[in-house]
Amino acid sequence: MSRPPRARESVLDAYENLLISDGARGATMDAVAAAAGVSKGGLLYHYASKEALETALLERMMELARLDVDDMAQHPEGIVAAYLRTSVMEDSALDRALLAGSRLAQSGHPAASAALRDVRTLWEEALREHTRDETALQLVLLVGDGLYFNNALGAGAVVGPLPQGEDFDALIRLVLSVARP
Amino acid sequence: MSRPPRARESVLDAYENLLISDGARGATMDAVAAAAGVSKGGLLYHYASKEALETALLERMMELARLDVDDMAQHPEGIVAAYLRTSVMEDSALDRALLAGSRLAQSGHPAASAALRDVRTLWEEALREHTRDETALQLVLLVGDGLYFNNALGAGAVVGPLPQGEDFDALIRLVLSVARP
DNA sequence: GTCTATATACAGATAGAC
DNA sequence: GTCTATCTGTATATAGAC
Numbered sequence: 001m002s003r004p005p006r007a008r009e010s011v012l013d014a015y016e017n018l019l020i021s022d023g024a025r026g027a028t029m030d031a032v033a034a035a036a037g038v039s040k041g042g043l044l045y046h047y048a049s050k051e052a053l054e055t056a057l058l059e060r061m062m063e064l065a066r067l068d069v070d071d072m073a074q075h076p077e078g079i080v081a082a083y084l085r086t087s088v089m090e091d092s093a094l095d096r097a098l099l100a101g102s103r104l105a106q107s108g109h110p111a112a113s114a115a116l117r118d119v120r121t122l123w124e125e126a127l128r129e130h131t132r133d134e135t136a137l138q139l140v141l142l143v144g145d146g147l148y149f150n151n152a153l154g155a156g157a158v159v160g161p162l163p164q165g166e167d168f169d170a171l172i173r174l175v176l177s178v179a180r181p
Numbered sequence: 182m183s184r185p186p187r188a189r190e191s192v193l194d195a196y197e198n199l200l201i202s203d204g205a206r207g208a209t210m211d212a213v214a215a216a217a218g219v220s221k222g223g224l225l226y227h228y229a230s231k232e233a234l235e236t237a238l239l240e241r242m243m244e245l246a247r248l249d250v251d252d253m254a255q256h257p258e259g260i261v262a263a264y265l266r267t268s269v270m271e272d273s274a275l276d277r278a279l280l281a282g283s284r285l286a287q288s289g290h291p292a293a294s295a296a297l298r299d300v301r302t303l304w305e306e307a308l309r310e311h312t313r314d315e316t317a318l319q320l321v322l323l324v325g326d327g328l329y330f331n332n333a334l335g336a337g338a339v340v341g342p343l344p345q346g347e348d349f350d351a352l353i354r355l356v357l358s359v360a361r362p
Numbered sequence: 363g364t365c366t367a368t369a370t371a372c373a374g375a376t377a378g379a380c
Numbered sequence: 381g382t383c384t385a386t387c388t389g390t391a392t393a394t395a396g397a398c
Contacts, residue, residue, distance in 0.1 A: 007381090023289035029374060040375090042382045050374065105334065106287035108204040113334070135351045138344050142327030142352075143320065149330035150323075153286065153294070163319050170316045171323075178359050188363095210392065221393090223364045231392065 008046045011036045012060065015053050019100040024107030054104060058115045061097035065119045068094050069126050079130050080140055080179060081172050083123060087147035088162065102152040120145075136179040143175055189227045192217045193241065196234050200281040205288030235285060239296045242278035246300045249275050250307050260311050261321055261360060262353050264304060268328035269343065283333040301326075317360040324356055 014036035018027035029050060033043040047053040068086065075082035089095040098119070104112035124141060131137040150162055163171050195217035199208040210231060214224040228234040249267065256263035270276040279300070285293035305322060312318040331343055344352050 025289055028372085030372085039383050041377095041384075044375075045381060048375095108206055135344075135348065135355050138348070138352055139324065139355055142331075143323045145327030145331060146323030146325070149334075150326060153330075163316075167316065167319070171319055174316050174320055174359060178355060209390085211390090220365055222366075225393075226363060229393095 005046075007038075011038065011043060011046050012053070012056055016057060016060075016096055016100040019057075019103040020096060023103050024109070027103075054109065054111065057097070057100055057104070058112060061094075061101045062115055062118065064094040064097050065122060069122050072126060077172075078176075078180075079126060080176060083127060083140065083144055084147065084172050084175065087144040087151075088168070089148075089151045098148075099152055106153070130181070131179050132181045140175060140179050143171075186227075188219075192219065192224060192227050193234070193237055197238060197241075197277055197281040200238075200284040201277060204284050205290070208284075235290065235292065238278070238281055238285070239293060242275075242282045243296055243299065245275040245278050246303060250303050253307060258353075259357075259361075260307060261357060264308060264321065264325055265328065265353050265356065268325040268332075269349070270329075270332045279329075280333060287334070311362070312360050313362050321356060321360050324352075 011032065015027060015032045018031055018035055022031070029040055029043060032053070033040045036043065047056065072079050072082040072086065077085075086094075089099065098116075101112050101116055105116055120141070123144070124137070127140055128137055131140055147162065162168075192213065196208060196213045199212055199216055203212070210221055210224060213234070214221045217224065219227075228237065253260050253263040253267065258266075267275075270280065279297075282293050282297055286297055301322070304325070305318070308321055309318055312321055328343065343349075
């Protein structure tokens with residue numbers, strides 16, 4: 001557990017990448033095996049079933065999310081601004097795990113939906129004492145959800161371009177002006 | 182076109198219902214035929230392929246969305262409040278079409294994603310002249326996105342309970358206080 | 363128009379050789 | 381450990397009877 005075999009991790013990386021680029025439907029066992037450079041039999045040696053692969057991905061996602069919440073508390077702009085900024089994904093390990101987990105949830109995987117809900121609750125608890133009241137907390141969470149989902153479904157999927165640069169800074173200032181205690 | 186055959190419409194209803202309840206994966210041709218009370222051969226007489234069924238659903242969704250935007254302009258609370266309220270779905274024909282279209286987009290259907298993006302642009306254009314500036318417009322859109330996606334992926338899927346009743350009214354007042362010109 | 367029967371393709375998983 | 385070969389289930393779509 002403390003030092004997972006390298007081959008196992010690279011198979012999981014391949015699965016994550018395929019979920020992100022092709023969605024749950026494209027992330028077949030055949031495709032994962034090919035992307036990881038092993039045969040289907042070899043893949044099934046490391047992960048005995050598709051479900052085992054999914055479970056491993058969600059565990060990775062939760063672990064990275066816990067580390068992220070701890071980091072946000074140290075952000076110089078404050079935890080609310082940090083939350084909004086991390087809702088716009090870049091390409092961190094957590095971003096990729098969340099994207100892959102979202103793709104799984106989108107395909108109707110209940111455990112993936114539950115894991116994403118747990119991540120959101122983690123954020124909600126961390127933000128509560130840094131917002132004016134429950135209404136302000138919900139506003140912050142919903143703006144974060146909007147940013148997050150537009151990214152998660154994204155790659156030109158659902159929406160047009162999100163605010164960037166100075167526009168995004170202005171948005172954060174506007175949210176902070178009504179949400180901060 | 183102006184008076185589509187009743188059987189065709191009820192097949193489309195069955196497809197929409199299956200997308201909502203079981204997702205794109207569960208909405209197989211077999212399942213749609215059974216739900217509509219026809220055989221697979223009968224279904225394929227009305228819609229020659231799965232793609233034809235998808236196209237018809239997206240056309241229905243766009244048509245209902247255009248009607249909705251026209252209605253919003255007449256809402257007594259104002260168009261911004263109307264937009265936020267309709268982002269929390271109830272069970273209108275548009276809500277059901279949007280949910281079904283979302284399920285399709287979630288499964289990786291590019292045309293569904295494009296259609297949903299067009300719907301969002303429709304709302305954006307309608308809201309622009311009723312918000313203070315571009316930053317306020319983006320805030321309103323993102324809160325609506327947060328509400329919408331939580332519903333679309335919802336049914337206990339991604340998040341906990343959204344604000345309701347008085348809590349939701351308070352949220353609308355908060356958004357209006359910063360967004361209205 | 364609507365049906366049954368079937369063709370074709372591809373998914374996840376197993377068995378057993380190396 | 382990793383491979384090839386194969387089983388089984390299920391999806392879309394076609395052919396042709398009624």
